[in-house]
Amino acid sequence: MKARLLHTAALLMFTLPASAAGAAPAGEPAELYTRLERYHVRYSLNDDYTSSETHDWAMKVLKEKALSSAKETSISYSTSIEKAEVLSAYTIKADGRRIDAPKSNFQVETNTGNAKDAPVYSDRTTLTVVFPEVAVGDTVGFSYKLTQTEPMFPKQYSIVQYFNRGTAYDDAKITLDYPAALAAQLDVRELTPDSSTEKNGRKELSWTFSNKVPLKDKRNDYSVFDVDTLPGLAFSTFKSYADIAQAYGARATPKAAVSEEVQALADQIAKDQKTPRDTARALYDWVSTNITYAGNCIGTGAVVPHDISFILKNKMGDCKDHATLLQALLAARKIDSTQALINAGSGYRLAKVPVVSRVNHVINYLPAFDLFVDSTSDSTPFGMLPYSSQDKPALMVDGFKEGLKTPAAPAGSNVQTMKTRIRINDDGSVSGSVDVALKGQYALGLREGLRNASKENMDDMVKNVLRGMGYTGTGKFEGDDPAALTNTLNYKASFEFKNFTQFPGAGAFVIHPVFVSSAPVARFTAVGADDEATPTEFACSNGASLEEYVFTFPKKMKVLAVPDNMTFKSANISYKASYRLKGNQLTVTREVDDHTRGNVCAPAIAEEYKAFSKKVLPNLKAQVVYK
CATH class of the missing domain: 2.60.120.1130 (Jelly Rolls)
Structure with a gap:
């Protein structure tokens, strides 16, 4: 899959012209369409590594262009391992009147299975709330809580929260609440410390942030994004990115075991191949062209591949399913390979603190040929990588190497x-x-x-x-x-x-x-x-x-x-x-x-x-x- 590997902080992102993330701007004030009068988020981590996050925000609508987007908001969560609760949703009119959103303004869209069966690939639920009677000059408010009932990785947790410099924040606050004895890494950027307490074996830290007069962002290209350049924080129990790769591999690698079904399929595909490289190419081609890409996963399925028998029966799977199947087929023909975690988006650097959100895609590495391959692409031949997988930090599940990157295309390739x-x-x-x-x-x-x-x-x-x-x-x-x-x-x-x-x-x-x-x-x-x-x-x-x-x-x-x-x-x-x-x-x-x-x-x-x-x-x- 090319979706997230771990549920991290639900970042408040408004798709309005003044809200694009970017490098520090300089110069004239930005044209504002909205302003966040309040944005408070609280992250709580329990002793068993289950967690919750509570978001509370109020946004004022300043201009007509923002009105359409401001009339509704949505939250998305995994039904099998998360619970969502809307605490409040309302409109504050310009004259001070508060109008709460009735239940009839709530809409829930859920991916479900047939009858009592579980959904095959996605149990994502989207809850949308429509704010009542919104006009320019009004403020819309929303508060909700997400509770994660099962950690994505056993005994691990990581979040990222950042603030866009192009957005007006009057009162922003981040609070972390976690076991005091927990070993964790924390990176805080451009936030003001607010409080630090320790009581009953728990630690609570909070920071504030404001950006009341955003300046116009002169950036005109967002194809490379480095979250460490923005105000915010990262918090992680992972000691290193090697630990992230190991945590993924602990449950993914066993899925790549060579079964009788896998052996028979690999032998059939490779029967006419003369060399190991030709065999690897044939197996890659088969997975790339025969296994259809299927999107979001269920619960811990976001970090655990499906069983290979399931993948082969349905002829579909996400990125980790592709990588696991290919690894098994290669192993059946005595060709060593491992999986590698990369970022398939605009992230070309890893964050300072090892957070899982920086890697959202899985590919394979074949050491005998010193070759990365991405079989989720049905148009990329063996020996090449799709552009989105090139020149990216790679976390090897086996044989992890600090600073390793996938190759960029050499000059003369295109x-x-x-x-x-x-x-x-x-x-x-x-x-x-x-x-x-x-x-x-x-x-x-x-x-x-x-x-x-x-x-x-x-x-x-x-x-x-x-x-x-x-x-x-x-x-x-x-x-x-x-x-x-x-x-x-x-x-x-x-x-x-x-x-x-x-x-x-x-x-x-x-x-x-x-x-x-x-x-x-x-x-x-x-x-x-x-x-x-x-x-x-x-x-x-x-x-x-x-x-x-x-x-x-x-x-x-x-x-x-x-x-x-x-x-x-x-x-x-x-x-x-x-x-x-x-x-x-x-x-x-x-x-x-x-x-x-x-x-x-x-x-x-x-x-x-x-x-x-x-x-x-x-x-x-x-x-x-x-x-």
């Missing part, structure tokens, strides 16, 4: 080559073809799109693409089987369409792709097209694209001007273009190479991309002038 032939006829219409060769992530992304396309869409693909570009025409598409698990893809489109140029007569046209592709050269200028600064790290990747165009003009058409040749090179990206006119034929080559290392780029690289865009865009927009 390449597109596009060759276009266009013949312009006497009436201004054109005929021609486009040949595209893709490698790496570029191939994977387009394979997935083509695999999901209907036959009708495939038959009309060229016509529909031309129509989307403003042309009227027809054509034919042919290409590799998109279902194959390989890191390349080749395809060709032949076409005829009108209104490319106005001829006879004088005119001009811009040289651009006339068919869809994963990585046109112009795409590399989009990253730096925004003039605003990028003050934080952002997700990036390497890639190269080569476009070649050959235009054949009618004898009566005279080409008066073509764009200038150009070469540009900086530390991480280069561009080269040539335009050669010989007789009635124009040959154009444009080549861009972004050899950025890793999946996380510093703000300085964003500035480099901006400089690249300013230099290259005019060349891409330059026109061929004819008469």
Whole structure:
């Protein structure tokens, strides 16, 4: 599964423009749509590691844009190991009147099984409360308690709570209540100590926070997120991230035992394979393409895989089910592997305190080939990782190594080559073809799109693409089987369409792709097209694209001007273009190479991309002038 591995703090997150999490802003005050007049949360940990959390907040609606979101709120919990209780829900009108939400304003959506059977994969319950008579200037209030009746990990507990700098907090308070003798780690950032007491074998700590005048956040990219940069705290009984991996493995590894069913299946899949690597590839391919991804888990199932017999019977499972099944199949063929915990989202660093919320996905590692694989992706071939799994801290269940990360794609991994032939006829219409060769992530992304396309869409693909570009025409598409698990893809489109140029007569046209592709050269200028600064790290990747165009003009058409040749090179990206006119034929080559290392780029690289865009865009927009 790609969901959370442990129920951590339910963070109060409003999806309003002024509430995005980000790095410390500076400058002018932010435009506020709401403000949290009160936000109090209390976390209580019991001696048996069951726990509860109580949230109490009041939010004032400042502007019309926030009204729709402010009219309701929801909490989600696991029915089998958690209980939820709404303590209060109300609206305080601008004149001071309080209107409590009636029970009829509560709606519960529960994943349940058939009749008395338990639900197969998810027992998540969502409780939604609609606040009564909300208008701009009113305050909505909500208080609820979640009680966890069974810990996700035996004798372990961790929470994370943070505050968004773009949100107005008048009165925020966090309280921790736990056994005084408990060994735990605590990291507190930018909070004010409020109280510290110890009584009857329990310890209670509290902190306050306020952010009454939030400043405008200049951040414009949230693809890399580091919770340790925000005000808040983390609390954990885990001593290290190695302990988290060990706690997961204690219940997951036994599930990967080789049964008769697993042995028979592994032998069947691998019967024609000659080498161990070929065998590993065949087993990976089978799991990736035959086990459908299924989402949320039940209770402790969030950290414990299903039995393999269950996975095989239903041909579905979440990430830990995929990883456990693959580990068992590999073991059946004497290939050693282990599972590894990573973050599949925007987290590229582990928090200072070892909290489980920083790892939410499970993949496999094969030491014989020094290879990470993620079989939850049905479009990623053996030997590659999906982008979301690359360059991430990896917690190995067996053979844990401090600081280990999954690999980023090396430079030269992602390449597109596009060759276009266009013949312009006497009436201004054109005929021609486009040949595209893709490698790496570029191939994977387009394979997935083509695999999901209907036959009708495939038959009309060229016509529909031309129509989307403003042309009227027809054509034919042919290409590799998109279902194959390989890191390349080749395809060709032949076409005829009108209104490319106005001829006879004088005119001009811009040289651009006339068919869809994963990585046109112009795409590399989009990253730096925004003039605003990028003050934080952002997700990036390497890639190269080569476009070649050959235009054949009618004898009566005279080409008066073509764009200038150009070469540009900086530390991480280069561009080269040539335009050669010989007789009635124009040959154009444009080549861009972004050899950025890793999946996380510093703000300085964003500035480099901006400089690249300013230099290259005019060349891409330059026109061929004819008469």
